[in-house]
Amino acid sequence: MKKVLGLALGVLTAIGGFVDIGDLVTNGTVGSRFGTSLVWVTLLGGLGIVVFAEMSGRVVAVSGRPTFDVIRERLGPRVALLNLFGSMAVTLLTYIAEIGGVALTLELATSVWEFFWIPFTAAAVWIVLWRAKFDLIENVFGILGLALIVFAVALWQLGPDWSALWHTAATAAKPTAEAWPSYWYYAVALFGAAMTPYEVFFFSSGGVEEKWSAASLGTMRANVMIGFPLGAMLSVAIAAVSAVTLLPAGIETETLGQVALPVALSLGKLGLAVAILGFFAATFGAACETGLSVGYSIGQYFGWQWGKSVRPREAARFHAVVLLATVLAGTVLLTTVDPIMVTEASVVFSALALPLTYLPILIVANDPGYMGEHRNRWLANGLGTVFLVIVLLASVAAIPLMIWTKMGTT
Amino acid sequence: MSARTLGAGVALACLLVGATACVPASPDDDTYEGKASTTLGGAVSEVATMQKILGALHEGRIFRQTAIAQMRDSQSSLDTNTGAFNEVHPPRDLDWLYRRSNALLSDAADTGNQARLAIERYEAYRYPAIARELGSIADRLGRLEGKVS
Numbered sequence: 001m002k003k004v005l006g007l008a009l010g011v012l013t014a015i016g017g018f019v020d021i022g023d024l025v026t027n028g029t030v031g032s033r034f035g036t037s038l039v040w041v042t043l044l045g046g047l048g049i050v051v052f053a054e055m056s057g058r059v060v061a062v063s064g065r066p067t068f069d070v071i072r073e074r075l076g077p078r079v080a081l082l083n084l085f086g087s088m089a090v091t092l093l094t095y096i097a098e099i100g101g102v103a104l105t106l107e108l109a110t111s112v113w114e115f116f117w118i119p120f121t122a123a124a125v126w127i128v129l130w131r132a133k134f135d136l137i138e139n140v141f142g143i144l145g146l147a148l149i150v151f152a153v154a155l156w157q158l159g160p161d162w163s164a165l166w167h168t169a170a171t172a173a174k175p176t177a178e179a180w181p182s183y184w185y186y187a188v189a190l191f192g193a194a195m196t197p198y199e200v201f202f203f204s205s206g207g208v209e210e211k212w213s214a215a216s217l218g219t220m221r222a223n224v225m226i227g228f229p230l231g232a233m234l235s236v237a238i239a240a241v242s243a244v245t246l247l248p249a250g251i252e253t254e255t256l257g258q259v260a261l262p263v264a265l266s267l268g269k270l271g272l273a274v275a276i277l278g279f280f281a282a283t284f285g286a287a288c289e290t291g292l293s294v295g296y297s298i299g300q301y302f303g304w305q306w307g308k309s310v311r312p313r314e315a316a317r318f319h320a321v322v323l324l325a326t327v328l329a330g331t332v333l334l335t336t337v338d339p340i341m342v343t344e345a346s347v348v349f350s351a352l353a354l355p356l357t358y359l360p361i362l363i364v365a366n367d368p369g370y371m372g373e374h375r376n377r378w379l380a381n382g383l384g385t386v387f388l389v390i391v392l393l394a395s396v397a398a399i400p401l402m403i404w405t406k407m408g409t410t
Numbered sequence: 411m412s413a414r415t416l417g418a419g420v421a422l423a424c425l426l427v428g429a430t431a432c433v434p435a436s437p438d439d440d441t442y443e444g445k446a447s448t449t450l451g452g453a454v455s456e457v458a459t460m461q462k463i464l465g466a467l468h469e470g471r472i473f474r475q476t477a478i479a480q481m482r483d484s485q486s487s488l489d490t491n492t493g494a495f496n497e498v499h500p501p502r503d504l505d506w507l508y509r510r511s512n513a514l515l516s517d518a519a520d521t522g523n524q525a526r527l528a529i530e531r532y533e534a535y536r537y538p539a540i541a542r543e544l545g546s547i548a549d550r551l552g553r554l555e556g557k558v559s
Contacts, residue, residue, distance in 0.1 A: 111475035113482075177559075249462065250552060252455040254487060257480030261462060261472075268471040276476070409448060 018231020020286035021101030022193035028259035031242030036169040045194025046232030060207035068300040086356035095290040100339025101283035122330035134308040141285025147278030154266035192351030450555035461544040
């Protein structure tokens with residue numbers, strides 16, 4: 001019974017922890033501009049993260065070492081350094097966006113200007129990362145993140161024309177007023193939001209924190225294969241509810257308030273309160289994950305003691321990196337940069353950095369020296385290779401599309 | 411070429427680039443219409459958002475704090491877009507577009523401000539009238555956007 005409850009908790013945490021500020025904003029924007037015509041990208045990105053999270057989780061469970069550590073040993077310090085720079089830059093940008101997202105959520109709840117909240121948010125995130133236990137962070141914010149199911153409830157309550165929504169999703173029919181370059185720009189952004197590099201760092205490093213072994217493979221696969229796809233469905237619900245309420249009114253989502261507006265219109269104050277709680281859990285939880293990921297990747301590259309499972313005194317450099325990253329994130333946000341702009345940039349640059357994260361994982365997961373009988377089989381290799389091609393295409397197209405469409409504004 | 415000459419060349423190039431950045435853009439007709447269309451489309455989005463917020467507040471479906479936060483964001487976005495549009499010099503034969511866009515954007519900003527003040531002052535009796543006015547402005551903005559896109 002305890003095992004089943006543990007499994008259920010893991011799956012629920014994976015669902016609730018899937019969505020972050022990038023998913024919230026990008027799905028809201030896409031739904032309000034393109035309806036459900038880009039749902040296929042969310043589903044594709046969801047499948048991609050399942051493939052690579054399973055691979056990196058397997059590497060951890062079999063080798064007992066985090067993916068980044070194995071990459072450095074297998075591919076050498078130079079290639080690993082390239083991986084570190086590319087992925088770290090995006091993770092840091094995402095960390096800034098998540099802290100900004102918490103501040104924006106608090107502004108929605110209180111009407112107090114977001115910049116007032118930034119120092120308190122950054123301090124709160126750091127205190128949680130310093131004091132709270134790993135599984136407490138993962139479980140509390142993951143479970144509270146389930147509040148975002150309110151978007152699916154709101155969609156059902158609105159009683160949309162399901163066949164029209166399905167038709168647009170199935171045919172990927174773009175609204176005529178929108179241009180193709182913008183369509184593809186948002187396709188790349190959605191893909192980047194679904195496959196953000198930190199998700200894999202956090203997932204695999206979390207496996208080490210939780211002391212996974214080959215016996216944990218079943219639990220890990222259940223979390224990945226049930227939790228992540230259901231989490232991706234939350235993203236679809238956010239896009240669909242925007243498509244139903246905002247697209248016909250000519251509203252293009254650019255703020256977190258506009259993302260929440262359809263829930264208020266559908267379910268009133270109670271629904272809105274639940275949505276705001278979900279925003280808080282999703283952004284605060286993701287801020288913790290990205291903050292830890294910054295420390296994890298640097299600590300693992302340099303071979304320091306790292307993680308939440310050891311006393312802070314024993315992992316002083318790891319905690320110092322997390323603290324510095326938090327101070328940097330807060331400082332950048334206090335320059336009055338728009339957190340939504342940072343979020344939009346982070347998902348596009350995430351797409352750019354994807355090959356640096358996923359190619360090494362595919363190589364390591366195929367190495368019999370590390371993986372033995374658990375190395376990739378034909379299905380994992382086939383899917384991994386297909387996704388690597390998609391990831392490369394998204395990476396190559398990201399910056400030209402960003403420039404061509406002026407970040408999707410044309 | 412000596413290092414000093416090269417340095418002077420680079421400095422002159424930087425100065426020229428910097429100077430051109432300070433000169434307002436004077437685009438051709440198509441570019442100006444494109445810019446107007448983007449600005450008007452953005453304005454429709456913000457005005458429609460304010461209208462929905464006011465309607466939801468009147469029906470008790472949204473928290474006052476959330477409404478104020480979103481109103482502030484919508485006003486800020488409207489101001490930024492209008493400012494960016496006004497920095498572009500219109501071609502002579504599109505003066506009419508400049509005047510009509512400016513008038514509508516100005517109405518949108520004024521009415522948005524009235525809406526936020528009404529919420530801040532708890533003047534709920536004014537919400538329906540302001541929401542109707544916002545709806546009318548959104549329609550006019552949308553029609554003008556349709557003309558130029």
